[in-house]
Amino acid sequence: MTDAVSDAPLRVGVVVFPGSNCDTDAGNAWKEQGLGEVVYLWHTETDLHGVDAVILPGGFSYGDALRAGAIARFAPIMNEVAQFAAGGGLVAAICNGFQVACEAGLLPGALVRNENMRFVCRHVNLRVENSDTPFTRLYKPGEVLSIPVAHGEGRYVCDNTTYEKLVEAKQIVFRYVNKNGETTDEANPNGSRDSIAGIVGGPANNILGMMPHPERAMKNQLGSADGQRFFHGIFTALTERRLTE
Amino acid sequence: MAKVTIHITLKPTLLDAQGRTVQSALHSLGFDTVQNLRIGKIIELELPNDTPEAIRTQVIGMCDKLLANPVTESYHMEIQTEENE
Numbered sequence: 001m002t003d004a005v006s007d008a009p010l011r012v013g014v015v016v017f018p019g020s021n022c023d024t025d026a027g028n029a030w031k032e033q034g035l036g037e038v039v040y041l042w043h044t045e046t047d048l049h050g051v052d053a054v055i056l057p058g059g060f061s062y063g064d065a066l067r068a069g070a071i072a073r074f075a076p077i078m079n080e081v082a083q084f085a086a087g088g089g090l091v092a093a094i095c096n097g098f099q100v101a102c103e104a105g106l107l108p109g110a111l112v113r114n115e116n117m118r119f120v121c122r123h124v125n126l127r128v129e130n131s132d133t134p135f136t137r138l139y140k141p142g143e144v145l146s147i148p149v150a151h152g153e154g155r156y157v158c159d160n161t162t163y164e165k166l167v168e169a170k171q172i173v174f175r176y177v178n179k180n181g182e183t184t185d186e187a188n189p190n191g192s193r194d195s196i197a198g199i200v201g202g203p204a205n206n207i208l209g210m211m212p213h214p215e216r217a218m219k220n221q222l223g224s225a226d227g228q229r230f231f232h233g234i235f236t237a238l239t240e241r242r243l244t245e
Numbered sequence: 246m247a248k249v250t251i252h253i254t255l256k257p258t259l260l261d262a263q264g265r266t267v268q269s270a271l272h273s274l275g276f277d278t279v280q281n282l283r284i285g286k287i288i289e290l291e292l293p294n295d296t297p298e299a300i301r302t303q304v305i306g307m308c309d310k311l312l313a314n315p316v317t318e319s320y321h322m323e324i325q326t327e328e329n330e
Contacts, residue, residue: 067314074311103314110316112255113262157259157317191260 010036010238013051015081015097017043017072022058022095022215029215033228035235043075052238053090054081056097058150058213068111068153069099078104090134090234091207095151098198098209107201107209108166109158115191119152123223124189126197126212127177130170133200134237135208138229144181145174145226147212149189149197154211156192156199166199174198174210246291247300248325253313254285288312294327 012030016023027038039051043061048054061072072078078100085091085106093101101107114120123146128139139145158166166172174197178187183195190211198210214227255261261283268282292300304322313320 066312070311070314102316110314112259112317115260115262117262117266155262159316191262 005242010053010235011039011049011051012036012053012055012234013039013041013048014055014057015041015043015075015077016057017059017061017075017100019061019063020057020059020096022213025213025215026055026057026094029218029227029231032218033231033235035231041077043072043077045077046080048077048080048084053092053234054084056081056091056093056100057215058095058097061096061100064153067099067103068096069101069103072096072100073104082106085202085207088202088204088206090237091202092135092230092234093207093209094215095149095154095211095213098211099153101207101209106207107199108162109156109199111153111211112155112157113153114151114155114189119150120154120189121148121150122189123148123217124197124212125177125179125181125187126174127181127183128173129175130173130200132170133173133205133208135200135230135233136173137237138233142181144177144179145217146224147214147217147226148223149212150216151190151211154190154192156190156196156211158193163193166196171199171201171205172196173200173208174212247294247297247327249290249292249300249304250323250325251288251290251304251308251312251320252285252322253288253308253318253320255283256317256319259317285318297324297326300324300326 014023014027099111126145128143131139131141175195176188188195200208214230217224217227264283271279
């Protein structure tokens, strides 16, 4: 290697749609852990400003008009995000971001109304199903995490062919479980198919979608710090990429 | 103008959580013979008058791109052009 490895801070771009409300939490999670800089990307922008990774945050973009994420997916910035993701760029799509990513076809399947019709806002237990992704690499396989959910439309659905592909390619990264790490109907807060809470996709499993909020699990004083390793995982993946580029 | 009514329904294989809740409300109000209640959306819109075929083509484009999610929803439409009135 002849070129010096860049020691510039890693920059995460957080997309802000009208109605996003977890954008600042996601940005703060990155900054407060000392992982680098944050660039907020307004939905009308047509440039990612050279960020190293993108977060599609939670919220209620466009008031969930028509379907959650249906309008946001056509925001000008989403063309750039799609191109970035197609080239292997890391995209973490959280809650409403997951809905937007599915609507945009960045990830397979869809998120529909919770089976019990209630908005669920509480800590859930997640089992790490695949720790060999840029987002989950600092978790142990099978580890049970405590991360909050807050959504009314989080029931993951997909057709059988898609489901079989997800299982086969180990694209399911998180499942809702009980304290003992078992999938049960009671532990599934929204009726998601096979208790799916998060999946990866894209050319190099570089796009992650999850309904729970790791950015709300950053401090033990607030209930859990299990989200920290999610952001540190992205940081280490980006750092390794720099060393090999 | 031509008037278009688009009916968007959840695919039959998908559990309609809203429909199930409303059905159970009807049951508790004494309408206990109600079965298979499902809730969809109706979208009404107007377009400059044209042949039904041309309007259908435009609306299919809108549905496939935005109005319906092909993973979870199906749709059909009724078209009323001015000649029919």
